[in-house]
Amino acid sequence: MSGELPPPAADPPGISVVVPVRGRVAELADLLESLAVAAARCPAPVEVVVVDDSCAEDAARHRANCERAGARYVTGPRHVGAKRNLGVALARHDLVLFTDSDCQLAPDVLQRHVSRLHSAPRHVAGVAGPTRVRDSDTAVFRVARRSPYLNTAFDRPIRYTRVTWATTSNLALRKSAFQQVGGFAEDTLTVVAGEDVDLGLRLSAAGYVIECDPKAEVIHHPGNSESLRAVCQRLYTYGRSGQWLSQVHPGRRRAKTNAVSAVGVAAAAGIAAARVTRGRSLLAAPLVAAALLARDAYRRYRPGDGPHPVRDAVACALLDWSNDAGKAVAAIQLGRPDYLFGEFEWVDEPTRRAATNADPSSPDGAADGQPR
Structure with a gap:
């Protein structure tokens, strides 16, 4: 015997869905229902890890909803990137899907992500799917949808074959690639926003590729685009996170x-x-x-x-x-x-060159890109 330790065992095939949450009790309950439907159609094992830092009342309701849905519930830090890092550390499978607590998955999303990544070359670190914001009839939503800074990154997986980063509302990654680049930054200027961009850029710099699947759709609740205060707060946060980036x-x-x-x-x-x-x-x-x-x-x-x-x-x-x-x-x-x-x-230019169905009138450089 050489005395050398054996290499660590590889994570078993399957997909772990990591969901950070604070508040949003009803929205997370809807997400868990959609995950149950998607998991039933997925050929590989599925687990859900919810990382929460809600107030005591909301936390109790989240815990109860997770127990009913068979999801793992853990308490975590305030920072969203740190929440996701904790979720990945607890994940049992070789693939990880990141989504948000105010989203719902289409029934075939898990199946599509698993099939695509398990059949892809190793340099393909992830697959990004589009996120569609559910329409709202509020005046604020009607005005905000014109903004080049809100939700414009959500449909990039429809317009590009590859991206250098993708929003974590709908991003599946190999756990090994995620760990190799160190996971999400936890020292960002803001509690949320920018950490998904930074992760994607580090994966790309390490030689990995994020491919796009335009049919792996996630539906986003319009709540954070319906009130004046919420929209202004998101825009302000994106501005700060962009300067950190x-x-x-x-x-x-x-x-x-x-x-x-x-x-x-x-x-x-x-x-x-x-x-x-x-x-x-x-x-x-x-x-x-x-x-x-x-x-x-x-x-x-x-x-x-x-x-x-x-x-x-x-x-x-x-x-x-x-x-x-x-x-x-x-x-x-x-x-x-x-x-x-x-x-x-x-x-960036490599992403523009990867365009397949880009609208020639779309101002790619100026209006395509802010996260969430």
């Missing part, structure tokens, strides 16, 4: 006019020069704001889309300034004033 992946940073930064600079300059100009310089900030608002509204204008296309375009532009505000705040937090007029490049 710019710092971690500096090669993907690009210059871009930031409306909030521009208005702030104009206001500061106007105040500084107010005495010399007898107050006329104070008009600089509102004039800059008006010009940028007109530009952004024009980019979001869609003739014939809804009863008030002009009003909705202006409202959407104002909503999207929450994203610019997040970028500006993050630039200050990170001590990077040069980030005040820059942003993360969400879609």
Whole structure:
């Protein structure tokens, strides 16, 4: 005997579904029901791992729902990436599917992911499927759907054959590849957002590929796109997470006019020069704001889309300034004033070249990419 330890046993074939949750009791219950249907059609073993940090009342309801559904329930940290890392550490199978607590799986999603990955070459680390947001008739939803920063990454698996990253609302990975690159970052600037982009970019840098399956669909609840507060919070969070990604992946940073930064600079300059100009310089900030608002509204204008296309375009532009505000705040937090007029490049050239059914009118570089 050589005295060497045998290699660790490989994880048995199957798929472990990892779901981070906080609150959303009814939504998670719906997800567990859809998972039961999908698991019944999957040829491989399936387990569900729910990682929760809800309040005591919601946690008790989650635990009871998981017991009824046969899912594993564990308490975990606040950070979503850390929750998912814990879920993977507990996972028993060789494949892991990441989805969100406010999603529901189509009946064939698990079957498609398992079949695709178990038959794919080893350099294929994962398969991404599209996420479709269920329609809502609220005014906020109607306005927010024009935003180039909300939900635009969800349909990338329909338009591309491969991506360098995918949202964790519908992403299946080989557990071994996930572990090789160290899992999700837990030191992001925000509790959620950006960690899925970072993971995908590290997998791609390690030589792995994420393929797309346009038919492996997940349905997303529209709740976080229905209220003004929720939409502004998401946009603000995405702006902050993008600046963190710019710092971690500096090669993907690009210059871009930031409306909030521009208005702030104009206001500061106007105040500084107010005495010399007898107050006329104070008009600089509102004039800059008006010009940028007109530009952004024009980019979001869609003739014939809804009863008030002009009003909705202006409202959407104002909503999207929450994203610019997040970028500006993050630039200050990170001590990077040069980030005040820059942003993360969400879609790279290799992904564009992998397009199969891309709409030629789609502004790929500017409007395709923010997570969740």
